[in-house]
């Protein structure tokens with residue numbers, strides 16, 4: 001899926017997968033940086049040397065070669081081109097000496113056969129939905145482009161008056177209501193941005209629209225932002241953003257369980273997918289529909305970047321949308337996740353994973369060949385070091401996921417298929433999605449792994465030659481005080497970490513480099529675009545991989561797992577205070593003091609654990625003892641999930657962060673409580689606060705168990 005075009009391109013990098021949290025951390029709150037948490041002082045020295053070695057191995061030249069091969073053809077999930085990327089990744093990993101595995105799943109994933117849009121009146125024309133070849137971009141010339149469509153939009157043939165619905169958000173329909181305008185029986189046209197496109201489809205359908213067109217407004221990622229491709233990196237007039245419009249994660253025919261060979265499939269009529277046709281169009285085509293709209297004037301914020309005054313309609317412009325798919329003839333497609341494995345020497349059952357999706361809507365040089373390349377180069381670095389005689393203590397798994405773009409499908413099916421083993425043994429999951437398309441670093445994830453990411457970013461040189469990645473990141477963040485750290489993102493929606501984090505409570509972390517771009521989900525997300533604008537020297541690809549290799553090694557080799565539950569609890573304290581304020585604003589009788597007290601207990605337990613850990617590491621602990629301590633530590637974030645999930649969405653079991661169900665990309669913190677607050681039910685809020693307290697206390701007990709085991 002990936003990026004939401006937004007005003008601030010740097011921040012926009014993260015808004016899809018990791019929405020920026022509002023708070024900032026004080027370094028003084030985090031305690032002094034020890035040499036490497038989870039390592040004895042002597043082990044820390046050797047580890048730093050091993051990290052320096054592995055960080056030096058990823059190379060721009062090999063990154064560029066991988067990118068050139070993987071982005072040389074459009075490779076949508078369910079097509080032969082995806083078998084080709086599968087085979088490439090497997091053969092590379094084999095050649096470096098990794099054990100490899102492919103897991104195939106059969107997915108209900110109808111492909112489009114034809115997609116057409118007409119302006120029926122005035123002046124009937126059929127819109128040209130092709131992005132068209134650009135001579136200097138050879139991929140756009142040599143291969144047929146992926147048809148313009150939105151994954152999981154319905155087949156159908158519908159006509160009606162056009163209504164402009166701004167971003168198609170819940171509040172936009174409320175605004176239309178107040179203007180006395182309905183989309184019922186009409187064709188809605190919405191601009192991309194501000195929400196996941198599946199939410200736009202859901203709201204249009206809910207309000208009775210017959211069909212939905214979603215277009216890329218030039219104010220978002222087109223000429224208003226900069227020169228357009230091929231002169232500049234931004235979206236040209238005929239550029240199209242494809243993408244899925246399904247809201248749940250995973251194969252819609254197997255909700256909550258793996259799409260294995262004999263899995264029970266639900267009927268299409270039971271699936272949570274749109275029932276109206278939805279198509280993406282360019283701003284060139286949108287002009288043909290929007291310019292002639294009459295009716296009411298718009299609220300000023302609804303004006304986009306096209307060179308005329310926008311109106312909402314309805315009509316007099318009328319449009320027709322026609323979509324045919326293979327849903328009734330050949331809806332099931334095979335997809336392939338790939339795995340490369342290095343067995344751990346001391347704790348082989350404990351697994352550290354890194355992954356990125358391997359499918360795309362076109363050549364996908366940025367989304368997500370860049371992430372795949374980062375995974376590959378990290379794998380090569382660690383495999384080469386292992387061959388040179390230094391094997392990691394824990395097992396490291398390098399994954400590439402298929403069909404992420406359709407709804408995080410490859411990773412979700414894997415996580416559902418293998419949930420018992422992952423729940424028990426997965427130490428951390430590192431995600432790589434759109435990681436090298438500019439110079440601006442951003443990162444985030446579970447607060448338990450943020451300190452580690454900051455620390456490894458200090459060891460990796462920034463391609464700008466102006467210091468480490470961390471130093472350049474700090475400089476760009478314009479922090480107002482030396483004691484502040486750059487803001488990091490919270491896990492929201494929209495990439496492959498969701499199965500690990502939201503479903504199973506496995507700590508995750510994610511990073512990448514962003515910049516201005518208007519080729520998202522387009523035929524021009526190509527090697528040529530990448531070489532000309534995104535990352536001409538492929539240094540940011542290599543740098544993302546260096547961070548990955550360093551992170552993997554740090555986690556894999558620690559005697560005691562290097563989670564930071566002090567930072568975690570202090571982050572939670574801020575969220576607890578937000579709940580206090582929200583409840584106070586409602587003048588409810590609900591008591592929230594229990595929640596802040598429980599978070600305080602977790603913080604105390606985390607501080608005590610860190611002291612006990614550092615003391616214990618000065619002695620020689622046996623492997624079985626370390627295993628016990630780590631098993632206790634693994635339970636901390638697992639305890640912050642619940643089997644029945646959120647009442648709105650049972651698949652989302654994590655009680656710390658979820659994607660906002662009314663936005664899809666944005667994060668909701670403490671979702672069980674904050675969703676209840678939004679619904680306005682005081683007794684449910686009281687019950688959810690009490691439930692969350694029991695979960696924080698269970699996490700605290702896990703920390704106390706770990707502490708006791710160090711004695």
Ligand SMILES: [Zn+2]
Nearest residue numbers: 001002367368
């Ligand atoms: Zn992506």
